[in-house]
Amino acid sequence: MAPNDSAQITGETGETGDVPAGRRRAARYVVPVAVAGIAAATIGLVPALAASGDPDLPKISAEQLIEKIAASDTEQLSGTVKITTDLGIPSLGSLGGLGGSAAGALAPKGGADGGGSAAEPTGRLMELATGEHTLRVAADGPDKQRVSILDSAAEYSLIRNGDEVWAYDSASNEAYHATSPADAAKGSDKGSEKGSENGEKGKDQAAPKGLPATPQDFAEEALKAAGDTTSVTVDGTARIAGRDAYQLLIKPKQDGSTIGSIKVAVDSETGTPLKFTLQPSGGGKAAIDVGFTKVDFSKPSASTFDFSPPKGAKVTEADESKAAGKDQAHKAPKDAKDLGTEPNVIGEGWTTVVQLDTGGKGPGAVSKDMPAQAEEFMNALGDKVDGKFGSGTVFKTRLVNALMTDDGKVFVGAVTKDALVKAANEAK
Template identity: 55%
Template sequence: MAPYASDGTTDSGQTRVPHPMRRKAARYVVPVAVMGVAAATIGLVPALADSGDPDLPDVSARQLLAKIAASDVEQLSGTVRISTDLGLPDLGGLADGPAFGVGKDGDGSSADPASRLAELASGTHTLRVAADGPDRQKVSLVEKAAEYSIVHNGKDVWGYDSASGEVYHTTASQHGEQHREQVPGTPQDFAGKVLAAVDDTTSVTVDGTARVAGRDAYRLVVTPRHASGTTVGVITIAVDSATGLPLKFTLTPAGGGPAVVDAGFTRISFAEPAASTFRFTPPKGAKVTEGEDAGEHSLSSGALPEGLLPSGKSAGDGAAKDGVRVIGKGWNSVVRFDTGLGGGTRPSSGQGAASGFLGSLGDQVSGKFGTGTVFSTRLVNALITDDGTVYAGAVTKDTLVKAASGAR
């Protein structure tokens, strides 16, 4: 070997060294060991951290529901991870289309809450939420090197899209009490909608405990009963044992497969958020779009289409609300609304390639409503008739067509 062999072994007697080749190979043990330790850490740490389900005193479903109802968490901040898998192709803009009924045909501002929150209808997203009482809330949709935030502070509702620097402003309506809306997209928002609909067609049980975002929680299982028409399989809600706040919401379709909606806190704190969190002034030079006086509405209805979840009794009376009517009740309810698009979506209506493409996505059906196209997802089925009326609900296709036929 050359006179400048490796340090430390320069002058050591040749007899002590087993064999040059073995000595060489031995050094490569170090990087391999480092990789092994890293792999073991990646594999083991989550397993060790998952220390099993917590031991909590037994509660009945009724007690737990009462606890949720009595929950008075006013201040919180945290991170929510929401995955939605409706089985739709990830077309992004599709969510703005008439098929979802929430795209209010905005003015094109990328900071409009209604269109932005519709993004939650597909894929996995991270939301950061903060709330301090009924008048101050903030929810941010975390994107790559950008964020879309909705800030509700007093009578102002701001939407801020950091990617484009655009600002959307609207004033919340003055009905003080109605501000007690939940922050959209959060587990308590979903849970609130479901639990409002709990009646004799629903079975509610407590099924053990779980640990969510480092907190001990009860698992509340909601199953539709006597409702063969619904596509909803099982809804699981993890309820914080101390505060009664829903921490995680999972909806599994009746058809099986992965959850359609899975929204849960990954981190939560009940400390008062910093006041600066809710303070928003448009950045200099930003384009500000003034919205109509509808902040309340866009805040609550944007996240997921109404009717995706069973409607509560208050909305189930068939009362007209923005032209939306609810047909049927409980788990089999279907919403009906008019898009005003007379043309419909049938290829024969001759609106070029776009309508032909839309038509090819759905199935043609006919009934007392005339003819129309049914668009199916793993949870929601929607029927768009040729005169532009939309029927949608978390029900099977047959139930939907039957409901639409009966509605005329």
């Protein structure tokens, strides 16, 4: 959804109204539908994270707190992040080891079974989309970051140091190496012609982008536009990872969204989000809950971002993996172009639905190309529905639902089954 600079914001005092022009830069950070994008690759957190009493902080309005987040210039930090996601789908963390199960049939294969390096980042980071995980994170500016996923007896690390990107899986003793364009760290898609050429050449070798791993990542996605479909308030204070924080509460005003509320705990001193919790409208525990249990805003040691493959480690170069076709296991199928026309966006705000046309490939046609276990897995998620649009199947999670009609149209959004059927009925 495009940002709405004239969004209404409800502050702690209950005041509402158009956001002043001078403050639109901050206001554009707040909203909903981006969360559907997050949910597609989602990560979540455990609800109770080192909270110990509610600190007494000066009063602040929702608008002021949004501005505080937007003005935050935190570039150096280290700490531990707890992530738990409950989208109502099977855990992806152990898919590869489930043999003949439906989940195993859908899992990307790596390492010894011929699908590529076990250290290749895309598949490993997708494990964060389900279950509970502990991460150790560190950052020193835009070109030095480290994220390590901690298991009981192993560790997976993704390290960026300038234009060098390394991933290492201690369980398999495999490493994956890529180079990233120099200007990519700065988020630049412009610049010199040479920089653009380097960016184009190196883009497939760089580490995957866009998968949130910290509360700030999630908050930035959720706080992108403020509209009159959204209620934003300050909901008290909290103590997170030993830091005093304000709690920003974001709720949809529309019916039909699967998102009940989003709560962002914001560090009172730095404006850095410390915790992100997404509660589904259907109730129950949080679907996404990401938060620091420990955080330090001092400069991490330079050695944090140093990496050399251990002796005996198998090293896979990104360009070699691509040339061998081994990195395709985590990418869209070759016939993805058959999805046909450009997406059609229906509705606005929290109840936005995106319509795609698969060119006549409805559930029946798609199932012919699926392994039996995968088809069983998909059917377990689906509900048969019908309406003015015809008939189809709704595939559901706790957040993002999709309706695939028998004539090959797909309607997807962070909306309820009824809202999907309504959108399909009203689609032209």
